[in-house]
Amino acid sequence: MIKESNLNPGQASYREEVLAGDYWMHELKAGETLRIVDSHGNQAADTLFYSAADPSERYSAIDTLREQGNVYLTAGTTLLSNLGNPMLEITADTCGRHDTLGGACATESNTVRYSLEKKTMHACRDSWMLAVAENEHFGVSKRDITHNINFFMNVPVTEDGHLTFADGISEAGKYVEMTAKMDVIVLISNCPQLNNPCNAYNPTPVEVVIWS
Numbered sequence: 001m002i003k004e005s006n007l008n009p010g011q012a013s014y015r016e017e018v019l020a021g022d023y024w025m026h027e028l029k030a031g032e033t034l035r036i037v038d039s040h041g042n043q044a045a046d047t048l049f050y051s052a053a054d055p056s057e058r059y060s061a062i063d064t065l066r067e068q069g070n071v072y073l074t075a076g077t078t079l080l081s082n083l084g085n086p087m088l089e090i091t092a093d094t095c096g097r098h099d100t101l102g103g104a105c106a107t108e109s110n111t112v113r114y115s116l117e118k119k120t121m122h123a124c125r126d127s128w129m130l131a132v133a134e135n136e137h138f139g140v141s142k143r144d145i146t147h148n149i150n151f152f153m154n155v156p157v158t159e160d161g162h163l164t165f166a167d168g169i170s171e172a173g174k175y176v177e178m179t180a181k182m183d184v185i186v187l188i189s190n191c192p193q194l195n196n197p198c199n200a201y202n203p204t205p206v207e208v209v210i211w212s
Ligand SMILES: [Zn+2]
Pocket: 046, 104, 105, 123, 124, 125, 191, 192, 193
């Protein structure tokens, strides 16, 4: 569902550009709103959420999809934790829908999907592993890396129940916005994938904006 935001970036409390292949790990307080901007279009922002109070409580794709009865995420979606608690609500979305079924790229999945020599290519899972290693104060470790959201990524479910990686439906300047319902740790890998059209074979920066 397309829904524009009333928030003014000029009044934001935080703005940062996240380069393709980089990660962004940040605490968002309850009541704060985070916008992720697909600055150049057709990028994928692979995102994980944890409760800041106890990172063993984290975003659950399964609970979120079951409760909303829809396989895509968009404005109006409440992102639920593995304990069934609301973590964030998507409050605006100019892209229209986002994937949470496709998973993140990993060196292992790149070898299975594409070819063995893709093993050494940078993947989202590497960025998350680096993020948790460089930010031990959040209390998140390798074992906490689970299902994620692929903001801006188009992974249609076909009529016969398969998933396909398709060309994006996002474009430059489109954004998704969400308000935290609890204190959350946000971990984004700005996807470096070069083998499928999730980012048009050309990874580009995204911008993160926070309103307190
Ligand atoms: Zn990726």
